[in-house]
Amino acid sequence: MRVLSIVLVLGEFIFVGGFILGCRNVRPDPSPSVRLVECPPPPEPQCQPATWRGEALDTATVPPFRDERFYWRIRPVRGAQTEQHEYAVCFLDGNQSRRAAVTRGSTSSQALIRARVVATDSLDCTQEPILLPGNRSIGVIARSGTTMLAGVLPNTSRLAQVVQLSGDFERPNTLHAQVLPIEQQHWTSHPALSRDGTLLIVASDRPGGFGGLDLWYTRRRSDGLWDSLRNLGSTINTPCDELCPFLTHDGVLLFSSNGLESVGGYDLFAAPLRLGVDGVSAGTPVNLGPPINTASDELFPSTPSDYRRLLYWSSDRREHNFDLYVAEHLERPKAPPPAITSTDESSDEVPTPTARVRGRVRTPRNQPVPDADISVRDRRRQRTVAQTQTDSSGAFEVTVPTERDLELTAQTGSGFYDVRSLRIPAGDTALTLTEDLVVPEVLTLRINFPHDQARIPYDFVLDSNGIQTDHRWTDELDRVAANILRYRDRIKRIVLVGHTDPNGSDAYNLDLGRRRVEFVMEELQKRGVPRQLLEGISAGERKLLPRRPGEPTDQYYRRNRRVELSKVLQ
Numbered sequence: 001m002r003v004l005s006i007v008l009v010l011g012e013f014i015f016v017g018g019f020i021l022g023c024r025n026v027r028p029d030p031s032p033s034v035r036l037v038e039c040p041p042p043p044e045p046q047c048q049p050a051t052w053r054g055e056a057l058d059t060a061t062v063p064p065f066r067d068e069r070f071y072w073r074i075r076p077v078r079g080a081q082t083e084q085h086e087y088a089v090c091f092l093d094g095n096q097s098r099r100a101a102v103t104r105g106s107t108s109s110q111a112l113i114r115a116r117v118v119a120t121d122s123l124d125c126t127q128e129p130i131l132l133p134g135n136r137s138i139g140v141i142a143r144s145g146t147t148m149l150a151g152v153l154p155n156t157s158r159l160a161q162v163v164q165l166s167g168d169f170e171r172p173n174t175l176h177a178q179v180l181p182i183e184q185q186h187w188t189s190h191p192a193l194s195r196d197g198t199l200l201i202v203a204s205d206r207p208g209g210f211g212g213l214d215l216w217y218t219r220r221r222s223d224g225l226w227d228s229l230r231n232l233g234s235t236i237n238t239p240c241d242e243l244c245p246f247l248t249h250d251g252v253l254l255f256s257s258n259g260l261e262s263v264g265g266y267d268l269f270a271a272p273l274r275l276g277v278d279g280v281s282a283g284t285p286v287n288l289g290p291p292i293n294t295a296s297d298e299l300f301p302s303t304p305s306d307y308r309r310l311l312y313w314s315s316d317r318r319e320h321n322f323d324l325y326v327a328e329h330l331e332r333p334k335a336p337p338p339a340i341t342s343t344d345e346s347s348d349e350v351p352t353p354t355a356r357v358r359g360r361v362r363t364p365r366n367q368p369v370p371d372a373d374i375s376v377r378d379r380r381r382q383r384t385v386a387q388t389q390t391d392s393s394g395a396f397e398v399t400v401p402t403e404r405d406l407e408l409t410a411q412t413g414s415g416f417y418d419v420r421s422l423r424i425p426a427g428d429t430a431l432t433l434t435e436d437l438v439v440p441e442v443l444t445l446r447i448n449f450p451h452d453q454a455r456i457p458y459d460f461v462l463d464s465n466g467i468q469t470d471h472r473w474t475d476e477l478d479r480v481a482a483n484i485l486r487y488r489d490r491i492k493r494i495v496l497v498g499h500t501d502p503n504g505s506d507a508y509n510l511d512l513g514r515r516r517v518e519f520v521m522e523e524l525q526k527r528g529v530p531r532q533l534l535e536g537i538s539a540g541e542r543k544l545l546p547r548r549p550g551e552p553t554d555q556y557y558r559r560n561r562r563v564e565l566s567k568v569l570q
Helices: 473-486 506-526 553-560
Strands: 004-010 013-015 036-039 070-076 085-091 099-105 110-119 122-130 135-144 147-154 161-166 176-179 188-193 199-204 214-219 242-247 252-257 267-276 279-282 298-302 310-318 321-331 352-362 373-378 383-389 395-401 406-411 417-422 430-432 442-445 460-462 468-472 491-499 534-540 562-569
Touching (some): 085 110, 085 135, 085 310, 099 135, 110 135, 135 188, 147 188, 199 242, 214 242, 242 298, 267 298, 352 406, 373 395, 383 395, 395 406, 406 473, 442 473, 460 473, 473 506
Parallel strands (some): 188 242, 352 430, 491 534
Antiparallel strands (some): 004 013, 004 036, 070 321, 085 099, 099 110, 110 122, 135 147, 147 161, 161 176, 188 199, 199 214, 242 252, 267 279, 310 321, 352 395, 373 383, 373 406, 406 417, 460 468, 491 562
């Protein structure tokens, strides 16, 4: 399979910006310019990873559970899902860290980006890269106390090397790099430091290994100098590649390999380390399992605390673009109370019985939607009564009051939303939705305007058949604006396209479509959506929907009067 989709040939090795991967036996490009190629080549005969077989992590939020007390929640990290590659995150202040460094790159280089931790699944990243004089790229960093190391690609070399940084990370212009005094005549990068700063592990292709990239270690002596690099041994290293090491606070080695038992591509592993007078040895590595590991590539594991509870890594599972992900091991919510009591102090209502609602969320292409946000709103009381997220299979379960008019919404950052109206009779304790909620990537609004109007619509929107619904256009635009604002940090822009029916000239309909798009944009701005986020286009009658057999003309015309919204993500 393809492991890393776009890389650069630099000399006799292939690197992603000089850091991510080294590939052997690749003929250098004879042309003077750098050529984009696939990586790696077919593995040598001795590189034959076995297929991992085991049980996936329990991410289920809907029974049956394998673990009645805990479950895993896996999410993309907001702010680290751009069109560039996000390879790694380093937390600078331990388990209470609010400061971090993200390794971000393209097909030609990597740089460090300062970041602020907003939440476990959200980073506020600066846009200005940190530059080091004399180096054209800077990759992952490792920090222990005042010691900070980084992998860099010097301007004058095609071999990555490890340097020690000095200066203030918050003032990048004060940073300076000094080559670490260890043997670096070969490709050496991906530094990982122990908590006390006395053990360093790197990835290198130096001679004496088992093939590909291996993990090597060195220990710092009492005089501050480093011992010679030593191979971590065959328990860890294979004829394939081992790279991206990380040392946890309790001495566990996390790393990536495509030579051990694999779900697919590069997988993440954990192995205990034993430090003795004769050196460092590793226990049997354990595959972290799906859905952390996938058929795509998983690289650069890290954690500010305990990887068994909180783990970060990079994966190209989304459109072959490396982004950061986070896995949290969470305690399941305790069983809900038998009733929901109104928070309105003036209310004399008795506690309301509850029921469990189960359902699934999918895309229009019938793919499950993990981590979709689910909310249930009491329509009369105008308040949210339940919230949850879908698990890795797109399933969810929420507890809601009975005998109330409810509105259940599923929404995502990459798509829009779907809504269901519910009313559960008294005495019912469970409801399984027979139809999945479908979150569209393109949202179609059919705000119903009178002929030749673009400013004063009828009260209720139309459905996909051109039939009037009981949803007011004001409520529909409230939902659109709320979805955009909820996921604002993931969105580059919203594209709105206005469509009309074929009644009228082409020029007339282009203008009518433009005016109706402008109306929707103005209404979204009134609801807090920034104007610079919105891009309006009119298609007029040029993109008519296919007419259904026997469809009445007036119904066909109503279906074509629409505004389509789509998101361009960061």
